[in-house]
Amino acid sequence: MNAVYTRPKTLDAAGSTYCPGCHHAxxxxxxxxxxxxxxxxxxxxxxxxxxxxxxxxxxxxTDLIALPHGRPCAAASAYKKCNPDVVTFTYQGDGDLxxxxxxxxxxxxxxxxxITVVFINNAVYAMTGGQIAPTxxxxxxxxxxxxxxIAEEYGYPLHMCELMxxxxxxxxxxxxxxxxxxxVRKTRASLMKAFKNQLDGKxxxxxxxxxxxxxxxxxxxxxxxxxxxxxxIPEYPLGEYRDI
Amino acid sequence: xxxxxxxGCEAVAEAAVRAGCRFFAGYPITPQNEVPEYLARKLPQVxxxxxxxxxxxxxxSMVFGAAAGGTRSMTSSASTGVSLMSEGISALAGAHLPxxxxxxxxxxxxxxxxxxxxxxxxxxxxxxxHGAFRMxxxxxxxxxxxxxxxxxxxxxxxxxxxxxxxxxxxxxxxxMEPIVFPDPKSDEWILENKASKAGWALFDGxxxxxxxxxxxxxNDQEPDNIASAEMYERWKGTEVEYEETLTDDxxxxxxxxxxxxRFAGAAVKxxxxxxxxxxxxxxxKVYPFPEExxxxxxxxxxxxxxxxxxSIPANFAEDVKYAACRRAPVKTCLSSGGNILELDAILxxxxxxxxxx
Numbered sequence: 001m002n003a004v005y006t007r008p009k010t011l012d013a014a015g016s017t018y019c020p021g022c023h024h025a026x027x028x029x030x031x032x033x034x035x036x037x038x039x040x041x042x043x044x045x046x047x048x049x050x051x052x053x054x055x056x057x058x059x060x061x062t063d064l065i066a067l068p069h070g071r072p073c074a075a076a077s078a079y080k081k082c083n084p085d086v087v088t089f090t091y092q093g094d095g096d097l098x099x100x101x102x103x104x105x106x107x108x109x110x111x112x113x114x115i116t117v118v119f120i121n122n123a124v125y126a127m128t129g130g131q132i133a134p135t136x137x138x139x140x141x142x143x144x145x146x147x148x149x150i151a152e153e154y155g156y157p158l159h160m161c162e163l164m165x166x167x168x169x170x171x172x173x174x175x176x177x178x179x180x181x182x183x184v185r186k187t188r189a190s191l192m193k194a195f196k197n198q199l200d201g202k203x204x205x206x207x208x209x210x211x212x213x214x215x216x217x218x219x220x221x222x223x224x225x226x227x228x229x230x231x232x233i234p235e236y237p238l239g240e241y242r243d244i
Numbered sequence: 245x246x247x248x249x250x251x252g253c254e255a256v257a258e259a260a261v262r263a264g265c266r267f268f269a270g271y272p273i274t275p276q277n278e279v280p281e282y283l284a285r286k287l288p289q290v291x292x293x294x295x296x297x298x299x300x301x302x303x304x305s306m307v308f309g310a311a312a313g314g315t316r317s318m319t320s321s322a323s324t325g326v327s328l329m330s331e332g333i334s335a336l337a338g339a340h341l342p343x344x345x346x347x348x349x350x351x352x353x354x355x356x357x358x359x360x361x362x363x364x365x366x367x368x369x370x371x372x373x374h375g376a377f378r379m380x381x382x383x384x385x386x387x388x389x390x391x392x393x394x395x396x397x398x399x400x401x402x403x404x405x406x407x408x409x410x411x412x413x414x415x416x417x418x419x420m421e422p423i424v425f426p427d428p429k430s431d432e433w434i435l436e437n438k439a440s441k442a443g444w445a446l447f448d449g450x451x452x453x454x455x456x457x458x459x460x461x462x463n464d465q466e467p468d469n470i471a472s473a474e475m476y477e478r479w480k481g482t483e484v485e486y487e488e489t490l491t492d493d494x495x496x497x498x499x500x501x502x503x504x505x506r507f508a509g510a511a512v513k514x515x516x517x518x519x520x521x522x523x524x525x526x527x528x529k530v531y532p533f534p535e536e537x538x539x540x541x542x543x544x545x546x547x548x549x550x551x552x553x554x555s556i557p558a559n560f561a562e563d564v565k566y567a568a569c570r571r572a573p574v575k576t577c578l579s580s581g582g583n584i585l586e587l588d589a590i591l592x593x594x595x596x597x598x599x600x601x
Contacts (some may be wrong), residue, residue, distance in 0.1 A: 045313075107302065
């Protein structure tokens with residue numbers, strides 16, 4: 001019997017402990033597939049902060065730098081400058097990338113550092129129990145915005161691709177989702193582009209993956225996918241915001 | 245050997261380059277701006293990387309990233325900026341990464357002013373971040389020592405896989421003295437140094453099978469903490485460093501570290517001229533603290549200990565009191581807030597303590 005599809009060898013064989021239905025597992029798998037297709041799985045360093053993203057240090061078979069919340073882009077930039085031949089990527093959630101690490105993220109992008117940023121946007125602080133994130137939707141209920149996000153108190157959802165789109169240095173900015181097979185394939189293609197850019201020495205690339213959090217959204221996996229399609233994507237339109 | 249007349253900040257920066265430092269990230273803050281300015285010019289000339297980061301938090305995180313790849317790395321700041329680095333310094337200690345951190349102390353608390361002080365002693369020696377880690381803390385008192393210690397700090401960081409802290413001050417950064425620099429490490433030596441870190445550093449991925457991690461997060465943290473604590477204890481046998489001057493017959497001990505030891509040394513000289521038997525104990529490293537220097541004293545002869553530092557409230561004096569262990573009275577002579585110690589104040593305090601028995 002011919003195997004037509006196998007788990008990427010770089011992904012831990014024991015499976016993940018992400019909550020059932022969580023798209024982190026899909027994103028982890030796609031990163032491993034892309035690195036293997038590029039022949040870089042033994043030549044890659046993942047840089048992670050804190051949060052659900054950091055769970056993937058157990059599953060990604062690459063080398064790993066783990067440091068405090070918000071700091072991956074700074075560490076990745078420095079690591080890459082010292083080791084220009086090693087594929088260097090960050091894997092960050094919305095709190096990490098867009099709140100506590102906003103300066104580190106924007107400045108790495110503005111310098112055009114030759115790294116790949118994988119941004120998991122699930123509109124909530126997930127590991128800590130579902131608090132309001134910079135990307136939480138207006139009206140979306142969270143454990144620290146129990147009445148739902150009110151613009152007058154917390155401002156509006158932060159659009160990172162659009163924000164970075166104001167900068168001249170980034171080479172690739174894309175927002176994708178993993179809600180169905182066509183979208184998963186687009187996500188894979190965007191990750192491929194973002195990693196290839198780095199191998200080609202082009203500069204800063206970011207893939208924002210609109211993700212789900214069935215646990216903290218209080219939904220089933222299927223309901224959470226509908227929420228992405230019906231609520232998140234209208235607020236955060238999918239597409240390539242920069243490709244140069 | 246050729247002596248070069250340099251400013252303190254430049255002595256530290258040049259010594260770092262000569263020690264093989266090939267990555268520096270920092271954020272401007274007075275009184276140490278000549279360190280990044282010097283390295284911005286020098287590092288690219290030797291194949292190194294200089295980054296002016298977006299903040300001190302980013303600076304120390306960049307140092308973390310560079311150190312994780314096995315590159316000799318340093319950052320420099322002053323007091324309030326070093327406070328921002330606490331998170332990253334703790335992370336370096338937790339991940340067992342070697343790096344060198346320079347603090348050219350300025351006045352505090354808060355943003356205060358840019359004048360020199362020694363008010364960060366407790367922070368440097370006891371609690372430079374959460375999690376109860378320790379660092380070797382080197383406290384140069386001359387520019388020659390600042391250069392030599394910066395050079396050695398990189399070796400110590402590599403040896404113990406732990407950040408090493410240079411506790412300087414705005415004085416030391418701004419003044420000029422003639423010094424002899426240590427020999428620069430060759431490019432070959434620097435490559436070999438990086439290669440020697442192959443057991444843990446993240447590079448040459450294609451040459452090996454196993455995965456490597458540079459991280460502080462652990463589910464089984466306690467065994468790691470116990471091993472670190474044992475290392476800190478071993479330092480008390482191997483890393484204690486201090487200087488004694490005229491202590492053999494001394495009836496009064498003046499003790500001070502760093503720039504204050506220059507004032508204290510001048511006071512000892514003057515008091516000896518007056519016929520008073522006064523000696524100096526100067527911790528060269530302030531962590532681990534040289535308790536043995538105080539244990540060695542003959543307390544049937546020593547009338548008292550005068551602890552001199554540019555900090556109010558006193559920080560260093562607390563360690564002196566602990567080391568003296570109530571065997572002699574410990575008095576202080578202090579300044580702070582950017583005010584310079586006055587020789588006359590030290591002399592008066594010493595004479596009073598000398599004559600008090």
